[in-house]
Amino acid sequence: MEPAISTSLIxxxxxxxxxxxxxxxLSRSRKPKQLLALTSDRTMLQMTAARCIDSARFGPAIVVTNALHADEIAAQMAENPPAAIILEPAGRNTAPAIALAAIEAAPGAVLLVMPSDHVIDDCAAFHRAIEAAMPMVDQGWLVTFGITPDKPETGYGYIRRGETIAPGVQKVEAFVEKPDADRAAAxxxxxxxxxxGGIFLxxxxxxxxxxxxYEPAMVASVxxxxxAAGREGALIRPEAASFLASRSESIDYAVMEKAPKVAVVPVEMGWSDVxxxxxxxxLGTADDQGNVVxxxxxxxxxxxxxxxxxxxxxxxxxxxxxxVVATRDAVMILPRGSSQEVKRVVxxxxxxxxxxLDVPF
Incomplete structure (x- = not known):
């Protein structure tokens, strides 16, 4: 008999x-891309939050960010206030950040972990993938969502899928580092x-x-x-010295590559990490000359x-x-296809x- 899909809120x-x-x-330390409206009239953060506004399936969000952005995040999410805005004393990569949310949440809570700055055009497909994953989540599996590749991309890590363990769900055989062009094509x-895509359930x-x-010292630090956190309404300020004692590590390295019960739901949902x-x-709508303006x-x-x-x-x-990108205080021009070179400018x-780099434009 198949396990029932959980009816608790995610x-x-x-x-x-x-x-x-x-x-x-455009994107600067005091107002990075997730707080900007880049692909629609809503910001990337607002679009991320909007994927989970069905109150029959999703509860209030937990946002993990830094103190620089606390007021802006609260303002942008005013229509659907988060349960908590956790302000990291400093970045320690995704594993400690997710640990903050997991400890703050109820022990049995189902967490849908999402970056705040991705595009998902087909939200219905995303929700179907979530429902496909839920029976395995109820059995204690850690689930990630695998984006169906449409080209040999060298800028992303890959997931090698193994045996099918539930309808639409496969066991993860391996997480693979960003490949060169030949391996990506293969x-x-x-x-x-x-x-x-860095989305987990x-x-x-x-x-x-x-x-x-696998990382007991990290959990202890978090x-x-x-x-010892300071709390003011939804704002939570973890005590700095303890948090900074944590090792900086991604969830992939800390947990997903090591745990025995890790699954993947492959999904086509119009995803981009922008x-x-x-x-x-x-992603833009081009004119008849191929220009996006x-x-x-x-x-x-x-x-x-x-x-x-x-x-x-x-x-x-x-x-x-x-x-060609122009703000009130900066102009950048470079060839299309070379936009990764922005890092050299930075x-x-x-x-x-x-x-x-810091002052909002």
């Missing part, structure tokens, strides 16, 4: 600690690999048990930091460009395949101590 856990430097000059051709107690098995300006060009832009004899202005008029003539600005 707690969304929204991870919002990233700085989003790959989308400079993974896609093999047909049993998914992209690792599990019971809080199952995750904490696994973390205690528990101590929450026990990790670059090239990704935004792909936003703001005050005049494009003449221009094709296949992403041109975005947050203030000044931007004009182009006789160019193609460029990314490094150069850091070396200069330039305030455009």
């Amino acid at each position: 707690t969304p856990v929204i991870l919002s600690g990233g700085s989003g430097t790959r989308l400079w000059p 993974y896609v051709a093999a047909g049993n690999y998914s992209w690792n 599990f019971r809080a107690d199952a995750f904490l048990k696994a973390l205690e098995d 528990r101590a930091s929450l026990a 990790g670059s300006w090239d990704a935004l060009h792909m 936003h703001g005050d832009v005049v494009a003449i004899d221009t094709r296949d460009c992403l041109i975005r202005s947050e203030g000044p008029v931007v004009t182009t003539v006789g160019v193609h395949d460029l990314i 490094e150069a600005l850091k070396a200069k101590g330039h305030d455009t």
Whole structure:
């Protein structure tokens, strides 16, 4: 007999600690990409929260972020206030961040862990994948969602899928590091690999048990930091010294690659991590010349460009395949296909101590 699907409410856990430097000059430390409206009139955070507004299935969210963004997150989520906004004293990667939420939640709570800055176009497919995972979650499995690859992508980690253990659910054989182009092509051709999108579903107690098995010192540090936390309404400020004693580690390395009961639900849901300006060009609606434009832009004899202005008029003539982004205090121009090179710009600005990395545009 198949186990019944849990009828308890799922707690969304929204991870919002990233700085989003790959989308400079829009994304900055004081207002990173998850707090910006990049693909619609809603911010990435608001779109993430909106995937879980069905009160018959989802409870209030727990947001894990840093103190810089507390007020902005509270304002952006005012229509659906989170149960808690946990303010990390400093970033320690995803495993300690998720541990904060798991300890704060009820032991038997089912946690849906999501980055705050991803796009999912087919929310219905996402919800179906969640329901497919629930019988295994009820049995203590840790579940991840594998994104069906549509091309050999070298920028993502992969999940090698194994035997089917429930309808629509397979055991994870291995988590695979970001491959080179040849291996990425081989993974896609093999047909049993998914992209690792960093979205998870599990019971809080199952995750904490696994973390205690493999990272007991981390769990102890996080528990101590929450026990001594300052609390003001929904805001929770873990005690800094205890939290900073935790090792910095991702959930993949800390738990998912080691635990015996790890499953994957492969899903096609129009997912993107919006990790670059090239990704935004792909996600945008292009004109008949292949240009994706936003703001005050005049494009003449221009094709296949992403041109975005947050203030000044931007004009182009006789160019193609460029990314052009202008704010009130910065302009960036680079060839399409080279948007990962933004990190070199950011490094150069850091070396200069330039305030455009921090001050919102």
